[in-house]
Amino acid sequence: MIGRLRTTKNSLRTSLIITRREVRDSLRDWRMVIPILILTLFFPLLMSVTAQLAVNWFSKYGADIIGLRMIPFLLMIVGFFPISFSLVIALETFVGEKERHSLEPLLAMPLSDSELYLGKMLAATAVPLLASYLGIAIYVIGLYVTSRYFPPGPLLIQIFLLTTVEALVMVSGAVIVSSQTTSVRASNLLASFIIVPMTLLLQGEAAIMFWARYDVLWWILAALLVADLILIRMGVRLFNREELLGGEIDQINLRRVGRQFRRFLLQSPDEALRPWAGGRLRPDIVRWYRQDFFKLLARHHLSIAMIFILMIASIALGWFYAGRYPLPSQALNFDALSSKNFESVGMLNFLPHFSPWSIFFFNMRSLILGALLAVFSFGVMAFVPVMSTMGIVGFLSHQIAYAGYNPLIFMAAFILPHGWLELPAVILVSAFALRLGASIIAPPENLTVSDSLLLALADFIKVLFLVAIPMLIAAAFLEVHLTPKIVVWLLSPR
Numbered sequence: 001m002i003g004r005l006r007t008t009k010n011s012l013r014t015s016l017i018i019t020r021r022e023v024r025d026s027l028r029d030w031r032m033v034i035p036i037l038i039l040t041l042f043f044p045l046l047m048s049v050t051a052q053l054a055v056n057w058f059s060k061y062g063a064d065i066i067g068l069r070m071i072p073f074l075l076m077i078v079g080f081f082p083i084s085f086s087l088v089i090a091l092e093t094f095v096g097e098k099e100r101h102s103l104e105p106l107l108a109m110p111l112s113d114s115e116l117y118l119g120k121m122l123a124a125t126a127v128p129l130l131a132s133y134l135g136i137a138i139y140v141i142g143l144y145v146t147s148r149y150f151p152p153g154p155l156l157i158q159i160f161l162l163t164t165v166e167a168l169v170m171v172s173g174a175v176i177v178s179s180q181t182t183s184v185r186a187s188n189l190l191a192s193f194i195i196v197p198m199t200l201l202l203q204g205e206a207a208i209m210f211w212a213r214y215d216v217l218w219w220i221l222a223a224l225l226v227a228d229l230i231l232i233r234m235g236v237r238l239f240n241r242e243e244l245l246g247g248e249i250d251q252i253n254l255r256r257v258g259r260q261f262r263r264f265l266l267q268s269p270d271e272a273l274r275p276w277a278g279g280r281l282r283p284d285i286v287r288w289y290r291q292d293f294f295k296l297l298a299r300h301h302l303s304i305a306m307i308f309i310l311m312i313a314s315i316a317l318g319w320f321y322a323g324r325y326p327l328p329s330q331a332l333n334f335d336a337l338s339s340k341n342f343e344s345v346g347m348l349n350f351l352p353h354f355s356p357w358s359i360f361f362f363n364m365r366s367l368i369l370g371a372l373l374a375v376f377s378f379g380v381m382a383f384v385p386v387m388s389t390m391g392i393v394g395f396l397s398h399q400i401a402y403a404g405y406n407p408l409i410f411m412a413a414f415i416l417p418h419g420w421l422e423l424p425a426v427i428l429v430s431a432f433a434l435r436l437g438a439s440i441i442a443p444p445e446n447l448t449v450s451d452s453l454l455l456a457l458a459d460f461i462k463v464l465f466l467v468a469i470p471m472l473i474a475a476a477f478l479e480v481h482l483t484p485k486i487v488v489w490l491l492s493p494r
Contacts, residue, residue, distance in 0.1 A: 014111055015122065019126065022123030022124070026127055027127070032085070036128065044078045044138040051146075066210075080166065086170055090120075091174045092187065093124055095178045095186075096178070099183065114236050121235075162221055169198070169224055169228045172235060177194070208220075238443075264459075311427070314393075314394060318398070322395045323402075356477045374437035375436060380437070381437075385426065413487040421475035425468040428463055429464060
């Protein structure tokens with residue numbers, strides 16, 4: 001343990017060599033220093049005066065609360081503007097060195113990939129983050145001088161932490177972009193994939209602050225920390241010195257992409273991870289059901305276990321909220337229950353018509369949407385279909401118990417007749433969608449990022465079409481033709 005701590009300390013000390021070098025170079029560039037000084041010294045003073053004017057203006061019309069809510073919002077803006085420069089610095093960490101022809105001496109330094117990556121990331125964060133802290137301090141001092149108002153301590157801590165984590169998230173993403181592109185122009189174009197989500201996040205935080213729901217900011221902070229850890233792991237995993245020194249222009253070879261995707265579709269899971277020796281590829285459905293499917297289940301056992309655990313947690317969460325928001329007792333009355341009651345479900349706009357194909361396409365649409373969200377969220381949003389569905393199940397189960405019925409009978413009647421097919425299909429699709437999104441973060445050793453994504457997509461499509469879709473079709477027919485009869489038989493009065 002002591003040896004590991006000593007190794008970590010030495011690695012950090014080595015990374016700081018790169019950090020000091022980069023910070024020194026940044027402070028020499030007046031085009032970088034002057035905008036940071038303006039945003040650090042003058043912008044906070046302007047915002048403190050603006051806050052005072054806003055409070056006075058809103059108080060004239062009896063809307064004091066709006067003026068007061070402007071103060072923490074402007075505090076967040078003051079902290080965010082300087083850290084936006086960290087994105088500019090980070091975008092040219094590696095690709096800028098390449099265009100300046102200083103990349104080879106940098107990569108020749110006796111540093112590990114993680115030390116070099118960490119040093120570059122800290123260098124891009126240090127100056128803008130210190131400027132942001134100074135700007136927040138100037139804003140708070142100016143606010144106290146002009147209006148004798150001092151923000152609450154917990155709010156200040158939240159703003160400092162949010163500013164720090166947001167800077168780290170932007171820098172982590174930008175360094176990945178810089179290490180995977182071949183020109184500063186390309187990295188600047190790809191920066192929109194970082195700027196747009198952070199802007200949307202800033203708007204969400206503003207709405208939360210205007211509603212004074214500051215407790216929600218802690219959840220946002222936790223989510224940003226998770227995102228930052230994912231991005232750092234992804235960056236270190238994808239960092240490759242040989243590729244940085246390699247090709248000048250990135251090209252998309254559609255023929256190779258199609259060939260690789262077809263290979264991953266037709267080969268067994270073990271063969272897909274090995275270099276292709278050539279030969280003719282033929283589909284083998286019998287082999288897939290006998291061998292490949294079980295190998296894929298074993299390979300994705302962690303994803304399947306995670307989805308299952310989240311399913312149980314969603315039921316518990318729905319049960320908890322049902323106790324806080326109980327439905328009226330007359331809302332759950334099974335005295336006049338009949339099969340015709342199920343036909344009126346389709347009258348609700350957010351639910352499908354009560355027919356097998358409507359239910360099947362509704363479930364497919366939800367699962368495909370979850371898979372698309374998983375791709376753009378590194379697998380995180382793959383949980384949405386499962387958590388939303390099972391959360392409703394937990395909520396209704398508690399409401400059933402609150403109304404005097406047995407929740408186990410409710411679940412056995414409403415869910416079990418078709419759920420024994422539908423739930424495993426949903427778990428499988430969600431687990432493979434999770435792997436599809438996470439394939440970008442941690443590709444297998446012998447595969448590139450694009451090949452890892454193609455392999456995960458091929459596995460997802462095979463499980464979807466060969467396993468999940470037949471199960472969902474059968475479950476939809478059972479839900480329409482069998483479940484209502486069992487519900488009426490178990491829950492209607494005798």
